[in-house]
Amino acid sequence: MNLRAYPIKVRLRDGSQVQVRAMDAKDGPAVLEFFRALPEEDRMFLRDDVTRPEWLDRFVRQIDYQTMLPLVAEDDKGIVGNAVLHRPLYGWSVHVGEMRVAVARAYQHKGLGTALAHELVKLALDLGLEKMIVSVVDNQIAAKRAFQKLGFHPEAVLKGHVKDIHGIKRDLVIMSNDVSHIWESMIALMRDYSPSLE
Numbered sequence: 001m002n003l004r005a006y007p008i009k010v011r012l013r014d015g016s017q018v019q020v021r022a023m024d025a026k027d028g029p030a031v032l033e034f035f036r037a038l039p040e041e042d043r044m045f046l047r048d049d050v051t052r053p054e055w056l057d058r059f060v061r062q063i064d065y066q067t068m069l070p071l072v073a074e075d076d077k078g079i080v081g082n083a084v085l086h087r088p089l090y091g092w093s094v095h096v097g098e099m100r101v102a103v104a105r106a107y108q109h110k111g112l113g114t115a116l117a118h119e120l121v122k123l124a125l126d127l128g129l130e131k132m133i134v135s136v137v138d139n140q141i142a143a144k145r146a147f148q149k150l151g152f153h154p155e156a157v158l159k160g161h162v163k164d165i166h167g168i169k170r171d172l173v174i175m176s177n178d179v180s181h182i183w184e185s186m187i188a189l190m191r192d193y194s195p196s197l198e
């Protein structure tokens, strides 16, 4: 995967600046701290219990920059965002990538989620992926809006597929988009306001 461009600086809508770079195993403890600091309502619908050291061990072991590429965003105090691109190397869905994005509360709604998604889409284009999916629990309003703005649309709903951390069943919405269409939406969003990449 082409990681030569990193690290990059990203200026957000409020004028603050963060650095975005590829995550490596050394970032493990800081990433765990980042996820542990997310409020429960943001962690509630993430696929894994990201507060557990066992989760972190598994996550770090999976990093290979071929099938699983994680990016981190950081300010001078630590990690404030995490975004992961998963892509299979074999099988009938080698053209499909999956992304996950999480942003610290203090940095939400400033364009960081969009900027991280932008980076993952650039990597996906580089890899020749044609389609991206993102899995969102039905009542994750911010996440649904964020991905809708990038042109993702709900493609499938898996009823009662998710049990949140309180054991309540929720529907899982698989949202998808063609990589080239996401790219076009991103260029339009960049024109609107947008976090600038420096």
Ligand SMILES: CC(C)(COP(=O)(O)OP(=O)(O)OC[C@H]1O[C@@H](n2cnc3c(N)ncnc32)[C@H](O)[C@@H]1OP(=O)(O)O)[C@@H](O)C(=O)NCCC(=O)NCCS
Pocket: 042, 043, 045, 099, 100, 101, 102, 103, 104, 107, 108, 109, 110, 111, 112, 113, 114, 115, 134, 135, 136, 140, 141, 142, 143, 144, 145, 146, 147, 149
């Ligand atoms: C989803 C998430 C990554 C968005 O990150 P972000 O940095 O706030 O995203 P952006 O600032 O780029 O916002 C993009 C759009 O999302 C929507 N959005 C963001 N936060 C929102 C909120 N609190 N309420 C409603 N809509 C919201 C808006 O439409 C926004 O565009 P606008 O600011 O131009 O109106 C963030 O909310 C998050 O980390 N949530 C918890 C983890 C999660 O649910 N991840 C998704 C599963 S992969």
